[in-house]
Every structure is written in C-alpha cells, then in structure tokens.
Amino acid sequence: MKKNFFYLLMVLSVMSVFQANAQSKFKGIVKDNQERLSLYGATVRVLSPGSNLEEKITVDFDGTFKISSVKAFGTIEISMNGYLTKEIPFYKTKDDTVDLGTIYLEENLVVERDVVVTTSSIDVIKDRKTPISSSTMRNYEMREKVSNKDFIELTNQMPGVYTSKVGGGYGDTRINVRGFEQNNISPMIDGIPVYDLEAGIVDWANIASMNDIATSIQLQRGLGASKLVNSSVAGTMNMILRNANHDKGGFLYNSVGNDGYKKFAGSYSTGLLKSGFSANMLLSATSGDGYVNSTNFEAYSYYLALGYTKGKSDFQFKVFGSPQTHSQRVSDIRLSDYIARGNGVDEPGYKYNRDWGYLDNKEYATKVNFGHKPLGIFQWDLNFTDKTQLSTKFYGSKGTSGSTNFSGVIDGDAALTWPDLNGQIDLEFIRNFNSGNLAVWTSPTTGNAFTYQRTPNYNGQYINSDFTGTSNTTGISLVSEVTNQTFYGGIVNLKTELAKNLVLSYGLDARNTVYNKTRIVNDLFGADGYDPDFATTPSYSLNTNNTALPEAMFDFTKKNLGATPVDYKYDAKIAYLGSYAQIEYDIWKLNLLAQGGFNRQFIQRVNYSLGDYAESTPGSGVYDIDNNTSESTNELPIDGYNAKFGVNYNITNKHNFWANAGFVSRAPVFVTVYSGLNNDINPNYKNEKFQSIEVGYGFRSKHISLNLSAYSSTHDDAETPYYTPELGNFGTTSGINRINKGVELAITAAPIRKLIFNGTLSLGEWTYSSNAIFQDLRPTTGGGLSDPSELLIKDQKIGGAPQLMASIGANYELFNNFIFGSNLKYSDKMYSSPALERYDPVFYGDVFAFKDPVRLPSFAVVDAFASYRFKINVNDAIDLRLNIDNFFNKKYISESNTSYQLDSVDPTSGTGSTFRNNGNVYNGVAAGNNAFFGLGRTWNFTVRYEF
Template sequence: MMNTIIKRAKSQESKTKVFKIKTTFYFLLFTCVLFAQEQPKDSVKSIEEVLIYGVRAKDKNPITFTNVSKTQIAPRNLGQDIPILLNYLPSVVTTTDAGAGVGYTYMRVRGSDGSRINVTLNGIPFNDSESQGTYFVNLPDFASSLESIQLQRGVGTSTSGAGAFGASLNLQTKASQQNGYAELSNSIGSFNTRKHTLAFGTGLHNNFEMNARVSKIESDGFIDRASSNLFGYYFDANYITKNTIIKAIAFGGKEKTYQAWYGIEDEDKLRNDRTFNPAGMYFDANGDMQFYDDETDNYWQNHFQLHWNQKLNSKWQSNVALHYTLGKGYFKQYKEDEAFADYNLADFGSITTTDLVRKRWLDNDFFGTTFSLNYKNEKTDFIIGGAANKYQGKHFGEVVWTQYYVPTANKYYDNFGNKNDVNFYSKASQQVGKFNVFADLQYRMVFYQANSTKFDDVNDTFRFFNPKAGITYTLNNSSSVYGYFGIANKEPRRDDYENGSIKSERLHDFELGYKFRNTKAFVNINAFYMKYKNQLVATGALNDVGSPIFANSGKSYRAGIEIESAIKPYKWLTVAPNITISTNKNEDFYFQRDGMLQNLGNTNIAYSPNLVAGNAITFTPINALQITFLTKFVGEQFMGNIDAEKSVLPDYTTSDLNISYEWKINKGIKSIVFSGLVNNIFDRTYESNGYFYTYDDTWSGPGTTTIEGAGFYPQAGINFLAGMNLKF
C-alpha cells in the first residue's frame, strides 16, 4: 500500500513539474509575440544571425574555422551520427563504440576529446555541465534538422559553456522556409541498420511558420550485441516580421544502446574474434560464459529553446534566448561476486557476496538564458552579451536484483552536483583600411557544489578572464593573412575530482594563417601553437563505467600546421584535400614506474597523432548526380603519456564512396533522392580507439614491477548504407 502511495506521489510530482514547464514556456512565447507586434518594421536579418551571431566567427575575423552547410551533410546523412559526418574536416579524428557510426560516437580535434570541444546548439551550451562531454546519441538524427555547422579550431571566439581547449562546434538548426514542404526518408544498411524520418514544414504564412521531424534509427552494430534503438524529434514554431524573429524550439530523443564501452583486451580475440564484446559477461554455476541480455544504457533528453531577436534600427539589434534541458536515464550492469555490504544490503544468512544487477542513474535539469546586443555598420561590428546557466544533477544507484533475493527501495549511493555558470563578453571588429582588428574579452564565473562517495564535499568557485585578439590584413580581393592570440581557462570535471585532478587548466593559443579564395579555389594555411598549464590529458585508462581517466600533466603544448583546400579545375570536378602535421608534447613528464618516480622528459600527449589527412574528390557529371570518393588517414598515436610500446594505436587509412542522384518529378512528388554510402570500401582492418593501463605488481617477486596492458575498439570492415528521400 505504501509503495502505491509513493508511486502516485512521484507521478503527481512529475506531472506538476511538466505542467509548470509548459505553462512557463507558453507564457513567455505569448508575451514575446505581443511585445514584438509593437516594434518598428524595417528589415529582418537571416535566421543564422538571429541564433548564432554571438558565437560564430566571420570571414574577416582572425579565427581558424570551417563551415559546413546542410547540402554538404545531406548525401551522407543515412543514419550515422554527427561526429562521423564531420570525420573529413581538418584535424578531426572520429571513433564509435559499436564500430559502424551508430550509437555512441566521438570526435577529437587537434587531439582534444569531446569534453574539451565546446558545443553549442543555436548558441545554447550542449556539453554536459559536470562531465563536460557531448553525447550526440541523445539527439538521434539531429543532422536532419541542421541548417549549418561551424567548427572553430583552437580557442576561437567567446561562447557559453565549457572552455574550448581544442575546438568549438556551433550547430544551427533549421532556418525559416518560405514554402511548405514534406519529406519522407528511409535508409537501410549493414548490421541491420535502419533509419526512418518524416519531416514537414508549413512555410511562412501571415508571419507564422512551423517545422517538425520525427526519426527512428535502429542498428545491431558491428560489435556483438552493440545494438542501438534511437528515437529523435524536432519541432519549431516561428513568428517573423521585418524587425522581429521569435523562434520556439523543442527537440530531443530517447536512446537504448547495449554497452560496448570496454573494447577488446585479448590479442587473440582482436585478431580472430574482432566483434567480441565483454560487456554483460558472467559465468553461470557450471562455469560456462554467459551474457546478460539487458546490459544497456537508457537515456531521455529533451531541449526547449525560446529565441527572440529584435532589430531596433538600421544598426542595432538584440537577441535574448531562454532554454531548458531535461535529462534522465540509467545504465544497467550485471556484476559478479559483489559484497552485500558494499550495496547497503543485508547478508543472506552466512553468505556475504552475490551476483547482482544494478542501475546507475543520472537525473538532471539545465536551464538559463543567453543574451546579446549588437551594433554594426560598414566598418564596425560590436557585440556585448553573456549567459547565466544553472545545472542541477542527481546521481544515485539502485540494486534491482540479487541471486538470493530481490531488494526493495534500495539506493546504495545518492549524490548530487550543482553548477552555476555566468559569463559576460564583449567583441569588436573594426575595419581600418586593409586591416581588420578583432578583440574579444570574456569574464566567466563558475560555482560548483557536489558530493560523492569518491571525494569530499566540493564547494568551489572559479573566476576566469579569457581575452582574445587578432588582426587580419587583406592582401587583395582573393587573399588575406591573419594573426591571433587567445587565452582560455577551464574548470575540472566531476570525474577529475573523483580521480584527484582538481586543478583548473589554462591555454595560450597562437594562430597565424593565410587565406586564398576565388571562383575556382580555396586555400587556408594555418600554423598554431597551443601552450597549456595543468592540461588534463587522458591517461589511457578507463574508470569502472568505461569513461577515460584524466590527469594534470603540468606543462604541455600542441604545435602544428593545418592546410585546408578546395580546388575546382572543372565545373564537374572538385578536389578538397586537408592535412594537419603536428607535434604534441608533455614537458618534463613524471611517472611512477617500477616503484620509483621517474622524469621521462618530453613525452607524446595521448591520443594526439602527428599526422591527420583527409580528401574528398567529387564528380558531378550531370547536375542531378554527385559521386564523392573520401579518404581519411590517421597517423600512429599513443594511448598513454609514457611512450610505452604497448600503448601504440597503429595508423590507419579508410576510404568511403558516396553517390547521390536526384530524380526531379514535380508532379505530386517534387523529387526523389537516391543515396548510397559504402564505408571502408577497401575493407581495411583497423582500430580507431583504445585504452592503456598500468598497475604495480608487488606479488611476483622482490621489488615492484609496473605491468602494462592495452585494449582496442575494432571498427567495421566494408559496409554500406542506402537511402531514398521523397520530397513533396
């Protein structure tokens, strides 16, 4: 009876919370519409300027960046996630747990992982506030609702959220559509991969417009049991006049993925059983190997955004955004021979250990506002803005089954993490003759409170000043040179507190570049030097839930040169190669080996290949047909910071073939687009990621011996995706 009452109370509490959210959201939208109708009406800027003007770099800014449009994404958007779609950009390295680009996918830029890449969605922070990671698996098929992407390498411009210690990724959702449309997309492929998408829009009528999308993606994965079952959605409602744009957006998703976080450690299995997945493995009473069928990750995430852009006059405009993100989920694990006492459970008679199934939960709310005021004339572009965001996170674990009894209402830990993040910035771009001078000042405050079973209670405050400055000199109508210097600071993550690495980091970023562009060619040559203090580098090891462990490395640097280009010698041919050559070093790196603290001198930073290159050759023999051959090379890299032979992740080269043909009908159906993608067309055997660990062996004999080991994440051989998109 009591359990029923508790369930009803929780259900009522949840309904009340949802009702309050919806009421607040609709009230704000209604208020904005009423106020907006009273504003002067001159002209309206593009949706792109409305949502992401404050965080995007412009052509004349001395920032190293690459823009990607929705038309560039579309031919390969057949179910794989956003990091995989960006695989061929300069300095980008991608990997996926399931081995085929669906499910958990990751990207590194200049050797920096996703927790060090600042990601914003329409200028709203996307990185998880505590882990600072980016989990695109929570936004299935989000690429189908994107208008454009900008990848800034280095510190870049000021933005909200976690500090950019390798790159910033700015994503802009669907722009306003003048005409109504509907699209039905379906694709199938290897490993029983399927994607189904329905999208439609009303077009702009009487100042109003709506767009919507629902998507379903499923895949068995290349790795055993590494299945994905994903649902995603997107909706926006827009009010647009000559001077006002109000955009209400809701998007999100639900994912269920079988865990594939642990890779393969056994060398024999890596050679002969590359799809082996140790997740969920246990041994029954007869000693036979079994796999728990529900070793899954389950997460729901819903985003709500309200943007209001107001053109005040010909030179001034303002932008205010409110946002709320609700995330909740858990992963289940089968654990063998665990002590009852470790889970606050009573022993079963004289039996003190048991096999059990546990759920580890994360329940969080993230909400706040971003704002900016922009002045712009022919020579001056000035913007002031900022953001205030709040994160409230709950971390708790439950035991849902033991082999002796089923516990009730058991929480074996119950912790929290709360974070307030406030920043203010001002940016100015001034044209003086052939010079464009750029300055960007940001002040950021972070207030973090948390508790855990692994660290003492935290109540920390961080205050960061992040200045950036640069200059661009126009040589002629086709070319320019630029120089840039920026400082970024970054607070530790929750996992860093758990691992004892609690120092904040600082980065000094120097960039020097040359740009050339005409009707037939584009070239950007950029040299960079990124000097770090207390950089949190991946050790190569994983924690008990498969997440990388980081440690402060003292002094370190990344230095290199990036060349990005696109050449169009003929109307039907485009060649777009890029290459990054770099050196990435820890300075005077100390390591405890064989019982002694040793100075290893300068060592390679983990997961930082010295050579990364890509190329795309695109043929368009007729307007409706596009054939693209893509190649990616990733050089040898170390998975730890001690240059150990066992930590080497070998270099690899992969090639994909992408074909897209649009059959225009214009009779009921506007057109049908047929797309095909053959990944790893030469069937290369490779691993794109791995882990490296060490431990001290004090039992084998006198003294202490450091034992080293490694694991790898195999990727799929040749595989395909094929799709058909009906446009109405």
Template sequence: MKKITQFLFAMAVLLCSAVATSQSTVTGTIVDGELNSPLPGANIVEKGTTNGASSSFEGTFTLQTNASSGQLVISYVGYSTITVKFNGDQDLGEIKLMPDNTLDEIVIVGGGVIDLAEDRKTPVAVSTIKAKEIQEKAGNWDLPEVLKSTPSVQNIKAGGFGDGQMFLRGFDQTNTAFLLNGQPINGMEDGKMYWSNWSGVMDVANAIQVQRGLGASKLAISSVGGTVNIVTKTIDQKEGGFLQQMLGNDFFTKTTAYYSTGVNQKGWSFASLLGYWQGDGYVDDTDGQGQTYFFSVGYTPNDHHTFNFLLTGAPQWHAVAGSGDIQSFLDNGRKYNSWTFDGVDSPNTLSSGKYPGGRNIYHKPVANLSWDFTINDKSSLSTVLYGSMGRGSFAQSIGSVDYARGSNNNHNWYGLVSNYNNQLTENLNFNVGADIRLYNGIHFRDVREFITVDSVQANSAYNNNQDYYLTEAGGINPWEVFFKPNTDHLQRFGYDYEEQINYGGIFGQLEYANDSFSAFFQGAFSNQSHVRTEYLFTSTPGEGEKSDKVNNLGFNVKGGLAYELSDAHRVFFNTGYYSRQPFHDTLYQNNRTGNALLQPEAENEEITGFEAGYQFHGGRAISANLNAYHTTWDNVTKYRNNGENGDDYISYQTMGVKQVHYGIELEVMTRPLDNLTLNGFLSLGEWQFKDNANQRTFDNDGNQIGGDEEIVIDGFSVGGAAQVTGGINGSYMICPRFSVDAAWNWYNDMFSVGALDEAPLSMPSYNTMDAGLSYKVMVGSDNKSLQFRFNLDNLFDEVYLESVSGNLGASSNPDENYKGINTGNTGRFGYGRTWNFSVRFNF
C-alpha cells in the same frame, strides 16, 4: 442555327488565339559567374507557380510558361538565388549565378549568440559543412563522422550506437566546446559529450561549423581544441518537407518525415520532424533503437522582432560493446564483443534480450526560446532562453540474472545567453552579453528491472550498515525512464548524491574593420559555484547533507588582426589566454567520503594559444587555407579511480599536468573541371606532455596513501588521436543530377592512452576510403524530387587498430605482437566495410 454555329466557332478561334498568345517559351543557359562554366541541374521556376525545369549538362534550359510575361526564380546549391524577368518568347542568353560560400541562405534565429565565424571580419581556422553534405554523408553515423575530412579532426567509433569520440587538434571532447544554436551542450560536471543523447542532431542540422583553436566564440566556454557550432532548422521561408527511408548494414533501418509550413502572411511558421531507427549494430550484440522528434514555431510580427520556440529530443537505448585485449579480436574478428555471453543464465542478460555489458538508456529533450530584436539600423539584441531535462541509466544484470542494476545520471539544466550588438561607426563594431547556466545533476543506483526476484536487499556496506529493501523498478525504456524517474532516496543504493553547478559570465568584443584591415579584442569573466549534496553516506540515508559552496572565478582574453593583401590574399594572427575553472568532478572525491573535497583543491587551468593563417581565394577554380597553431594547456588536474574491488577503492589525483600542441594545417579546394570538384587537406601536429607532474593516491575513505609522488611524463606523446592526418575527397557529376564522390583519409603518428606515468605505445598508421553515389529524379513540374543516395564506407575493408589503451611493450615473441603492438594491450579495431542506402522524397 447556322449563324449561331458560326458565332461559336469564331469565339472558339478567338479564345484559342488568346490562350496561345498568353503562353511563352523561355530559354537560356545557367553558368558559374566566376568561371563562366555551365551549371547542370539548376532549378528554374516560374515565380508564383509550380511550373519549372532543370538545366541540362550544358547548363541550357527550355521552359514553357503560362503567361506572356513574368519572372523566373533560378537557384543552385552553393550559389546565390536570382530572379530574372521575361517577356514573351525569349532567349535570356547566359544567366550568371555567383557562388555563395556563406551561410546567408540559412535562416538563423538567435544568430547573435551562435558565434559563427562569418559574423566577424577577422578570420579564424574554420571549416563549414552545410545541409546538403550532412544529408548525403551522415548516413547512420553520429556527427563526428561527418567532420573527419576536415583538418586535425579524428573520429573514433568505439563500438556501440552513439558511443563515438571526436578529437580536435589532439584534444578530446571534454576540451572541445559543442554549441547547439548558441547553447552549450558539453556536460557541466566533466565536459563530456555522449552522442547517443544527440542522435537526432543530424536530422535537423542546417550547418555544422568547426572552429579550430581559439575560434570566434565570445563565451567563456570549455574550449581548448576548438568549438563546434551546430545550427539547426528553425524557420523555413517556403513551405516544403521530405520523407526519407534508409537501410544499412546489420539490419539498420531509419524512417524520417519532415514538414514546414513556411512563413505565412501573418509572420507565423511551423515545422516538425519525426523519425524512428533501429539496428543490430556492427559489433556483435550492440543492437539499439530510438526516435527523433523536432518541433519549431516561429513568429515575425514585424521587421524588428523575430521569435522562435524549438523543442527536440532523441530518446534511445543501445547495448554497449565491451573492451578486450587485441588478441581476443584477432581470434574472434573485428565484430567481437568481450561482453558477449551465451545462455539464459548469463550475468549480462536482461529479461528483454541479450545486452552484453548492459544497456544505455537516455532521453534528453532540449527546448529553447529565441528572440531577435532589431533595435535600429545599427544595433540589435539577440537572446536565447534554454532548458533540458536528461533522464537515463546504464542498466546491467547483477548476480545470476537476479535483477538489472541501474547507474543513473539525470539532470535539470536551464540557461540564458544574450548578446547586444552595436555598429558604433562605419568601421567599429561592439558586442556585449551575458551567459547564465543553472545545473542540477542527480546520480544514484537503483533497480531498473526485476528478473528472477521480486526485491533486492541493499548491501549494508553502502549505507552505514542499515539494511533496507528495494521493491520498485525504474524500467529500461527511455520514455519510461523519463516520465517515471525514481525520486525515492530509500529506493536507491550504492551511491546517491546531487550537485548544483551555477555559472554566470559576461563577455564583450570590439572589432575594427576597413576595406583591407581588421582587428578585434575579446574578453569574458565568469564565476562558477559548486554545491554537493550527499544522500547515502549520512547518519540517516535519504536525508541530504550539503557541502560548503565552492566558488571559482575564471576569465579569458583574445585578440587578433587580419590584413587583406589583395582580393585573393589575406593573412591573420590571433592570440588568447584562458583561465578556466576546473570541472566539478576534479573537486570532490569520487568515493565513500561523501562531500569531501580533494585537498589541495584543483586550481584553474591555464590555456595559451597562438595561431597565424594565410587564405587564398582564386574564385571557384581554387582556394586554400594555411594555418599554424601553438596551444599550451597548463596546470591541469586529472582525477581517476580504479573502481570498486571489494572494500578497496583506490583513486588518484595528478596535479600540474602540462600539454603543448602545435602544428600546421593546409586545406585546398579546387574545381579543375566543370563537373569535378577535388579537395584535400594535410595536418602535421606535434603533441607532447611537458615537465613532470605530482600525484597522490587515496583509499576508499579518502585518506592519502603514502606521500606525494613525482611522476615522469616530460616528453611523452599525447595519445588518443593521430598527430598527422591527410585526405583527398572529390565529387564528379556524370550527368545532371547524377554524381559519384569519394573520400580517402590517412592517419599517422598515433599513440596509445594509458597510465600517465608510463610511456605510450606508437601505433601503426592506417588509411580508409569511402565512396558514394547520388541521383536525383524530378517528379512533376513543381520542384518535387526523388533523391537516391548510396554510401559505402571503408571501401577496401581496411583492417586497422582504431584505439589502444595500455602501455605493455612489444613482446620478444613475434606471435604475441600485432604490427609492433603487444596483443595483451586493450584495444579496438575499426569497423570493416559498411553501407547505407536512402530514398528521399522532397516536396
């Protein structure tokens, strides 16, 4: 027995010795490869395990490994990930990580059609916001709010959830192209963007790139001010996900969950996201509610092919904020809603609650199938097939709360974008592709909800004096609206028409680049056709009558060159010309004349752009971009109406409008201390109307009232956005994984919008300060973490006029003016102090 005990003891000693010798202690210091300064909070993981550590404020780390030798994977946000070997107890010394300011770390499927600026050697004026900043700064805002600290961008919140507007170099959203993974998402009829339809974009965005001016896109898209590329999650290389809970002002709450399997050994990957939000809204009676869903499946069978299917949507409803005169806001406060009424007999009260002015309801699922085909070392083909089905309505109570009338804007949209790339020689690259879009818009009024009645008699004035009754209700919930659309033309009234807009284009690009010089030439040609089908103003309501097809040809050409003076200095020059087809809504009379075309028809718009730039890259310590631009938007037709007033329906067609926008933009990025980043920008613009225009007035039957009228607009300033903007933003790391950041933005030289033929008003300038705190706690030893984020926007509660609509000059009575603006004008004040707080568990 004694011998057995001795034997077991000896074996235990040997086993412990073996275990001890299989462990190692590895130390080192993580530093910036350019500045040779420490990187606190870097992640160090033993490859093939969940064993990990983080670097200290001095960049040092100590990791107890479970093997005598192996590899460490070292990563840090904004830097390239590296793998280093260790052998036993070892001090690895300084480990240098190189800054990675590109999008290389993001897996992009269908990248050949996304048109990121980094895909081309010849540069453009561009700013890129990555996932980390989007996650921290987005909070409970829409996408434009995240972009406001970039040159020549301004965001107008506008009141309700998702009702914001973005301006780029003075051009509104109809003249800025928005792309989602290469798919155009501006409205085909009018170019508009409704952020309430895209409330889930911030949850799934990997990066957002703003290309100002001519941009790098090869498509013949509706871009005058620039292009915004939204790149979403598709395939994640590693398994992981997150759970996040957010709270905000005015009882805002949002819950989000995301999980990705990563790519398995057979090349498959799956990812999904679900989210839910609700809140009362900053403005009185602008509550809303919505969900977000996202599903992606990827398959990489071999090195030549990658496939990805993506489905995402954000069904939502929100009450809207009415406009009002400035004096009403001064009397009632910034949260005032002019469409707020008290009592159950309010004409703006739906049965499910108070929704002043009405409820916006929409559900727009988007699906796309991407295929990346690497043909050989020199050539590749990238194709995206996409589709969306928008279903939604603006529901508003009519009469003494009799029923909720719905103004419906539905659509079916399908498209294909394909691009073939060939590296012809070491210095010469060639692209060619196609862009096809098929769009069916469906517009009508119906009953969304019966409140105090069971049926509604359609007004005979709207259907050739043939009365009929509406007995079906379409609902005021976005899921109900989507799955139970009203397809019965005899259950519609007011207006009922469809449009078919088909677009086909081809594009190509040739670029030459060597070590110091690059040049490119781009061209695109397209045809856009329009057919309008009227269902209400016909001899027999419900039976459609089609218009003649209208075809418009368009094209664009762009070219540019760049020269690298040294490793730190580069200059470039780009120029381009667009012949852009008019929007559908400027071709047809939007009144009771059915399919009648406006005469004369709107012609193609002419857009000419010039831009020059200088780029300085002094490493991580400092870099700067200086851009100058000149854009002429000419031969524009604007069509507007004064709405319905009894039997009167007055509309205006203004032709030959010309705007000239020019300016300079400076952007500086610095890191004066190891734990401090400090950035700033300044944009100086001059945006004016040039020459006079010709205007026609039409009655409700489409007949011109009076003759053509020349309206004097030459020299008027373009309103809507600040022509001079600036900002400073920075981040300071107090200790590893704990940082504070702030952003100050200044807006000056602003003007009102209103009737074209009246001079705009000069608005007072304003500035805002936003601040935030981030703290990250590591949970366990496998890179799980808890992230805490707090945002406080408009820190000093600045009171400012965000927008003014009107041309009423200042009153001689000072009490009737606010900072020089007549309080009788329609306006809106910006939000006061707001906040949001989130907790996110990463796994």
C-alpha cells in the same frame, strides 16, 4: 481548302512558338559585389508570369549556371542567404542561349545581422573576415554523407580532426581535434552549451539525429569565435537548428543498411505565413543490430519549431529530443583475445564483444546506455534600428541518462573474470551462485571445471551488495549508474554599430545546473535482495535500533528494482553568471576582432545518506528508506576568464592573411573538485590554462579554394580524476602540461564544371611538456594521504589521434543529376593513450610501468558513394543514394589504452619472457595491448522524397 490551310498554318505557328519556348536557355556567373568571389550554392529560379516557380537550380562551384524555360517571358531570380535577391526579367522568342554575364549580388546587412543574432551567442565564421580556422557542413552535405554513421563522424574529413567509433556502439563515437580529447571541445546547440559540467563528457548519443534538423554544423578549431566564457581549449562545434520559418516543404526519408540498420524520418515546414506565424517539425526512428556483436540500438527523435514575426520582433520556440537505448562494447579487450575469437593465429575476430552473455539461452547485453534529455529554447530578437538589435534567449532541459554496469564480486573476482567457453560472460554460473545453488564454472583457458556455492547472508537469504571492504563475495548484480539532469539559463546579447564599420556586442550568460547521481538495481541474477545501504559497511542485518530487520526490508529493494536508489546518491550543483564583450572593426582591407569575458561559477555538493530504515507506521511491518538525511557543502566560487584578439587582411580579392592569439582560464569540472563519493574537496584542483597563437592564409579563385593554417597551443594544469562507481574519484593526476602545434591545409578545386576535388593535410607535434603528479585520495590507515607519485611523461607523444592525416576525394557528375565519388583518408604517427598513472615506476616497478606510448600501425580507409536525383515536378523530387564506407574492408586499430612494447614482459606468460620472444604479436604490436578496431565495410541505401 483555304479553311484547312488556315487551320494548318495556325497549328504550325503554335508549335513553332512552343519549340522556341522550349529552347529558352540562360547562362551566367554569380559573384559577390565586393570581393568578386563566386557564390557557390546560390539559387537561380525561373519564375513564369504570376511568379509561379518553373525551374530551380544551384550555382556550381565556379559560380556558373545554366537554366532553361518553356515560357517566352518571365523572371530570372538569383538569391543567396546573406545577400539581396536580384530579379532579371526576360522576353525571348529566338532559339539561342542568352548570356546574362556576371551577376553581382549585394550583401544584405539586415539578413546578415539576422543570421548572427538569430542564433544569439553563436558566432558564425565569415570567410575572409573572421580570423579563425573553421570548417562547415551544410545540411545537404550531412544528409548525403551521414550514411548509417554517427553524425559526428562526418567531421573526420575536416583538417586536424580524428574520429573513432570506440567500441562501435550507436552514438559512442568520440572526436579528437588537434590532439585534444573531446572533453576539451565545447558543443553548442543554437548557442547553448551542452558540455557536461559534472564529468566533462560529451553525450553525442543524446543528439545523434542532429544532422536531420541542423541547417549547418560549424567546427571552429583552436580558440573559436564564441564569446561565451566557458569556451573550449580545442574547438567549438556550433550546431545551428532550423528556424520555424524555414522554406516551405518537407521530406520523407527511408534508409536501410548493414546489420539490420533501418531509419525513417519525416519533416514538414509551413514557411512564413502571411499572418507572421511559421512552424517546422520532424519525427524519426532508427534501429539496428549494430556492426559489433550485441550492439543493437533503438532511437527516436522529434523536433518542433514555432515562430512569429511581427514588426521589429521575431520569436522562435524550439524543442528537440532524442530518446535512445543502445548496447555497447565498453570493456577492454586485448589483441590476443580478438585473435582467439578469430582464427586463433593472425586473423582477429573484429566484432568480438565480451560485454554480454546468455541467460535462459537468450542473448543478454550487460552494457546498455540509455537516455532522453530534451532541450527547449525560446528566443526573441528585437530590432530597435537597422544598427541595433537585442537578442534574448531562454533555455532549459530536464531528462535522464545512464548506463548499466556490474556490481559485486564472486570469490574476489568481478563478472568479467567469469567468461564461458566462448569468451562471453557466464551469466548462468553467476545466477546459480547468487541463488545458493551449486555453481560450476569451466575455465576457457585450461578447460578445468571449478565448483562454488554461496552461504546465506541473512535468515537463509542471499543478499547482494557492492561492499568492497573485507568481503570476498558479495554476489554480482547488474546496476545502472543514473544521472537525472536539470538545467536552465539565459543569454542576453546586444549588438550595435557604434560608428561606421565599428560593431560592439555585449552580453550576459547565466545558467543553473543540477546533476542528481544515483544507482539502481536492474537484475539480481537469482539473489533474494540487495543491500541498498549508503554506508561504508554492510547493514543488511541491522536497522537504527540494532535489531534484526525483517524479510520485508529486502522485499522493498527487490520489488522496486529500477526505482530504489542504492549505494549512493548525491547532487552536483553548478551555477554560473558570466559577461562578455566583443569589438569588430573593419577598416580598409583589415578586419579586427577582440573578445573578452569573465564568469564566476558556484559549485556545491549535496550528499544523501539513505542507510536508515524505519517502519513507515510503527508495527506495520512496512519499511521505507529515510530520504531526508542529507549533508551539503557551502557554495565554492571559482572564476574563469578569457581574452582573444585576431586580425584578417585581404591583400587582394584572391589572397588573405589572418592571425589570432588568446588565453583561457577554465574552471575545473565538478568531479575534479570533489573527490570520491563524499563531500571532501580535492586539495589539488586548479583552473586549466590555455594559450594559443595561430596564423593562416587563404586563396580563392574561380577553380580553387585553399586554406592553410599553423598553430601552437599550450595547455597547463589539466587534471584527470580516476573514478569507479564504488569508490568515486579515488585518485587524481594533476599538473598535466602539454604543447600541441601543427599545420593544417584544406583545398577544394573544380578544374571542370562537373568534377570537384577536395583534400586535407594535418601534421601535428603533440607532446607533454613536463612530468605529472598522481595523488591517491583514499586515506591511509593513519588518516592522511599517501605521498604523491611522479609520472614520467615529459616529452612523451600524446596519443589518441594520428599526428599525420591526409585525405583526398573527388565527386563527378557523370550525367545530369547522377553523381558518384570517393574519399581516401590516410592516418599515421598515431600512439596509444594509456592512463597516465601507469607511468609511475615506483608503484608499478620498472618491469610493468609504461615507459613510452605504443606507435600503432598506419592505415588508409576509402569511402565511396553514388547518388541520383530525378524530379517529379518543379517542387517534388526523389533522391537515391548508396554509401559504402571502408570500401576495401580495411582492418585497422583505431585506438589503444595500454602501452606494452614488444620487449615488455608478457604478464600472461608466467615466465617473465617478452611479447616478442613469446610470439605474442599482432601487426608489429604486442598482443597484450588493449585495442578497439575500426569498423569494416558498411553500407547504406537511402530513398528521400522532397516536396
């Protein structure tokens, strides 16, 4: 009996210990030791004896945390990137909660330098220190919110930012910041500019999986903090890749969504090994049919980072690529055409896409974008001392991108003017005509049938071409405009502390870029061959000896579809060397920042004339294109420079003011300098000038974070080239001057622990400050140029983005690890953005020249989500998330590139009456205007397993 009682007493004692251990709870507040600000996002971990991880949580918005332990003793570890880790040992046997009070973390100067220098020329904004307006998305925010959207759409919730899906294709989203188009925004990957220097475009599709591999994406509005001279005039987007020594672990990700959307991704990181080596890798595959008709897509991505840390050196090698192909909706569509493909009265067919047709009863997309431009980076960071560090970065890329397009005409009309009864391209008609058969086309407007038949071009054959001289029929082909891109360069950055709180950064930036531009044939649609001559007149019947070429010449092109260059081929060569310097000085409550830089850019064009054909061996009958004939321009040097200055003043721990000012002189892009498909230089090119001044105010407290800024920017001497694949840049609009000014507000509040509100407000006033000039660059019959035309745009509103935007959102944790929320964004004062040359009253006449941009209807869009995270064990967890974008299926016009007013003459009426009188109106807008609609309701469900 005594023995049994003794055993029972032991069991009860052990159970009481377990119960006491299960009740071990801790709470506290984590703050910065200098600014006394709550460190939202800090990590709190419970380590049991032996430093084994038992529990891990993230500090709440107000800096508070609560965590428990099943052990009677161990260590509480509090850490955050940029701060020294603090460890608090505990020994506890009582059943209560230990209040650890306020835990102050000390800034880790070494880690902070690593953050800046590891990314080399990327300059990360520091809150309450750097006098720049910015917004940041962290990786966990991107992976939660991206849904099946393009990652660039996530910036739409930032103040001053508007994104549009344009035609709705994968990766085709465009971004507008403070009223500036995206060709005035500088995207950078790990401090490397990926802005297209040849055409000024931004290829988001090539980096569409950036949200999977970036630790953060920071948009710096206005001047930005980048030291590089090729900085933007509207904003800089820093996409910071994960380093090889990222936290050990990985994830598997599977997602499904509307219209056949599927994505799978897997990633693993070794963490920093004892040997100093580390590795991080990711693979993903994405596909779908697209929300818009015939916008299917298929994309893959890969990422590999290898690292080695030894002594004072840290080496990182990274390679990233995202091969993709996607069908597009590119061609203009009038509002009346949407309505005709809807109910015919007032409900448009929002998914209508005219850029496809049927061939052999199969869907055939005629606008397809493709590309694969991998990027490789090698970086070496060397810490000479705690105060001096040298960062050296080399990078390179070689890849191809392009898009398909139609070439040629039938009876003077291009392919888009031959629709079938459903409004799609009548590809069967085109094929019948191209092959010489009797082709019947039925007008979808009148129902009348018309017959056409082609005569042979040469020796009974039907040869297509793009010749646009006096020919009324050249046959219609599908071709690809292809860019073979090669660039490589390096950045060397030295950062040193000259004196206490005085830091100097100095660097060199060099880069060489070659864009090889050409055209290839994808489909002849029944024709026997294609005239691949690069000359300005057809040469399908003559060779260099003015004798008839045999049929083998056409076989050469036909048998090498997708390989033989046709119509044109040239190299755009751009090289530059720049230097910059930056001074940072902290004194008392003031933070001072000054930057300056200069670069010289060398532009050169090499034109290849491939119109000569010859037998590879005399008498062999095998004809090849002579690829050796080329004509090169001299290198044209163009200088650029910038200077910026800013100051931040921390009034108290809660309040700060800041201001910045600066100017940028930016060299024009290549297609602005060289006009047309030849080596002639545009006589009107100039550097673009940008000046800006901005002031801001910040407020931080336990429950609220607020940023308010006001800006005024002038952008002068901008130029827009007008381009077609057949003519090159046939004209240019120069002297585009504008003033963009506005106010922006961003606020985040946490009134209670589980509820977070966020909101933004952007109010802009964006106008042209002078008239512009259009110059037709095509020679007149006399050999000169026609007189320039004045475009009446002074005081006109700048379109392309709403000048009033407001958003409000909320996230609420209903119970542990279950969060749901929504966000509403309202947009107003949005105007159309037509080609400025349409404001020429002399050329177009008073009737058809645009006079004012159209104000588009306001709209509000609501997004919603719900997510739940459950843990499998300490290290493993599964996340479930449902995103529903445009929850209420709001139908709205996202952009327009024409400006027909209600009282403008309706060109489709044939009677000279107005849109208003004809009743040709949609939602208060003349239905003759081209437009793209925003996407309706879309959804996405994701399962993510972390280990």
